[in-house]
Amino acid sequence: MSQFLTILLAVTLSAQTSPPVQGDPALIEILQTAQKANENRYPHGRLRLTAEHKNSDPKAPSLQLEGTLIWNGDHYRCEGVLTNSALPPEDPINTQSAKRGSFIFISTNSKTITCSLRSKIVRIDPASNSGPPALVPGPPRESWYRIGNRPLIELLGPHPNFPQTKIASYFVERTGNDQITLTRKSLANNVMKAKASLSHDGNIIELVSERSDGSWSKDLFHWAFNSEGKLYVSELRHEAYMFIQLEDKGWSRYYTVTKTSEFDPRYRPPEGLFEIGSLSLPPGTKVEDSILKKTYRIGGEPLDSMIDQLPSLIELMKQNGFAKP
Numbered sequence: 001m002s003q004f005l006t007i008l009l010a011v012t013l014s015a016q017t018s019p020p021v022q023g024d025p026a027l028i029e030i031l032q033t034a035q036k037a038n039e040n041r042y043p044h045g046r047l048r049l050t051a052e053h054k055n056s057d058p059k060a061p062s063l064q065l066e067g068t069l070i071w072n073g074d075h076y077r078c079e080g081v082l083t084n085s086a087l088p089p090e091d092p093i094n095t096q097s098a099k100r101g102s103f104i105f106i107s108t109n110s111k112t113i114t115c116s117l118r119s120k121i122v123r124i125d126p127a128s129n130s131g132p133p134a135l136v137p138g139p140p141r142e143s144w145y146r147i148g149n150r151p152l153i154e155l156l157g158p159h160p161n162f163p164q165t166k167i168a169s170y171f172v173e174r175t176g177n178d179q180i181t182l183t184r185k186s187l188a189n190n191v192m193k194a195k196a197s198l199s200h201d202g203n204i205i206e207l208v209s210e211r212s213d214g215s216w217s218k219d220l221f222h223w224a225f226n227s228e229g230k231l232y233v234s235e236l237r238h239e240a241y242m243f244i245q246l247e248d249k250g251w252s253r254y255y256t257v258t259k260t261s262e263f264d265p266r267y268r269p270p271e272g273l274f275e276i277g278s279l280s281l282p283p284g285t286k287v288e289d290s291i292l293k294k295t296y297r298i299g300g301e302p303l304d305s306m307i308d309q310l311p312s313l314i315e316l317m318k319q320n321g322f323a324k325p
Helices: 005-015 027-037 306-317
Strands: 020-022 042-056 063-072 075-084 100-107 109-114 121-126 167-175 179-186 191-197 203-210 216-225 229-242 249-262 288-289 294-297
Touching: 027 167, 027 179, 027 191
Parallel strands: 020 167, 121 288
Antiparallel strands: 042 063, 042 249, 063 075, 075 100, 100 109, 109 121, 167 179, 179 191, 191 203, 203 216, 216 229, 229 249, 288 294
16 A cells, blocks of 8 residues: 555544544644644754752652753753752762762764763663653753653644544633633543643643543643743643552652753754763763673773672662662
8 A cells, every 4th residue: 555545544534533522623723733833943952951850759869950951953962960869978078969960961863872970981872772861851842842752733632643532522712812721531531631822822831631540640831932032931840640559659749840041042053062072071981882882981991890880880870860779
């Protein structure tokens, strides 16, 4: 079957199985048109950010991030300081500063580079097998216009990329002079409600998901204009309440807040900024390249044994939020 016929069949089947749209269906086109405009709105740029993550579980680590995010297309680089309450203090006098670790994270289409300046370890991994450290967002296309890996446009009414067979209905309406509210209900009684602001180019300002099991999540987008009139997310708050079976933790509530400042979409990163050669690594830094399947030290110093490597590897995992204290 040709590609054209495959696409035609998919569109036809989608039209036949699309759930009913109640209220004012024309408003869905406004929502989806706004999201289409966002796909390539900021192809490159630079911003400053702070982020914080906290959990209702007192044993769970709290995380804070301060850094700079630079991107060009699908490539991005975050350089900053991550404070992790789970890190063991190195300085018993100044435990707060001891829990802070500087890092650089680079992501391209083919690889990720994670550099821990505290433990002097660099890891190079295939992009398909690795992700960013805790709290590190992607470029605006990923962090402002998506929920997880799904573009927001696929959630705002019937869309060929989002399965519709489990959707019961959509309801869309104008709420006040400025907002459009869309409610999606599933056959399993799960409800998603999205609110968009017309004064902010039709962008989403609130997205709430409530599941029949009692869990829920909420995303709040605070939009602002920089000095040149460019619209950006000045604050993004994600809050969730869910059941976690790990170690019988039960129901847990957490939130993550990311704040943006100094948003500059005109900035163009120099060539080479997304390669390991841009890191200016000090002598003795260990580089573990899982793509080339080799490990070496900057400056040619001998490698430690596997046993000697374990403490630094555990420390790197803790700093990135992937290991227990």
